[in-house]
Amino acid sequence: MHKYVIMGMPGCGKGTQSEIMCQRFNLVHISVGDILRWNIKNHTKLAARIKRLMSTGRLIPDEFVEKIVQGRLQEHDWNYGFILDGFPRNENQAEFFLESYDIDAVIYIDVPSELIVERLSSRRVCANCNATYNLKSHPPQQTGVCDACGSRDLVKRPDDHETAIRERLLDYEEKTLPALNLFRRKELVITVRGDRPITEVQADIQRDLNLAKYRIKG
Numbered sequence: 001m002h003k004y005v006i007m008g009m010p011g012c013g014k015g016t017q018s019e020i021m022c023q024r025f026n027l028v029h030i031s032v033g034d035i036l037r038w039n040i041k042n043h044t045k046l047a048a049r050i051k052r053l054m055s056t057g058r059l060i061p062d063e064f065v066e067k068i069v070q071g072r073l074q075e076h077d078w079n080y081g082f083i084l085d086g087f088p089r090n091e092n093q094a095e096f097f098l099e100s101y102d103i104d105a106v107i108y109i110d111v112p113s114e115l116i117v118e119r120l121s122s123r124r125v126c127a128n129c130n131a132t133y134n135l136k137s138h139p140p141q142q143t144g145v146c147d148a149c150g151s152r153d154l155v156k157r158p159d160d161h162e163t164a165i166r167e168r169l170l171d172y173e174e175k176t177l178p179a180l181n182l183f184r185r186k187e188l189v190i191t192v193r194g195d196r197p198i199t200e201v202q203a204d205i206q207r208d209l210n211l212a213k214y215r216i217k218g
């Protein structure tokens with residue numbers, strides 16, 4: 001059983017690294033962002049609540065996100081483990097998480113912020129299946145076509161524009177770095193440099209987590 005949290009600024013490559021690890025070690029990728037987007041796309045009650053909160057300019061409260069994560073983890077479809085992505089986002093959420101769950105490690109992918117801005121501007125997401133691409137570092141095999149599902153609907157997320165990106169980076173530094181530091185104090189964090197090719201970053205993660213013997217394929 002492997003229970004990980006993956007952290008890093010938006011655009012650090014944690015989605016891509018999580019997907020690779022899930023395939024190789026049979027883990028389940030639990031992305032809070034994907035859960036929220038799925039709800040919005042499918043017009044669920046949860047989505048209606050999120051929209052109501054956001055329309056009043058309020059942040060989504062911690063308890064709300066914690067419930068989503070708790071609910072998802074309770075599905076117990078993760079026989080071999082999970083990688084939690086997009087949670088915790090702040091110190092309160094991290095404290096809640098540590099009180100409620102045992103985790104094996106926090107994977108922190110460290111990328112300089114100038115590179116993040118460049119990367120996010122060239123990020124595209126499949127509107128159909130949420131697979132993520134980068135026109136520079138990780139383009140789809142066939143231009144404009146999703147490798148995973150064949151959809152031709154590869155889009156830029158509305159928040160992947162420079163001003164919005166810089167705001168998110170600032171927000172990350174203010175709110176999420178304290179959560180990371182809390183995990184550091186518990187000696188749970190492995191840090192890998194993310195400004196390198198995907199395969200090298202993945203190799204570092206596997207080495208630091210001693211994962212070689214668990215590899216099932218790929």
Ligand SMILES: [Zn+2]
Nearest residue numbers: 126129146149
């Ligand atoms: Zn797709």
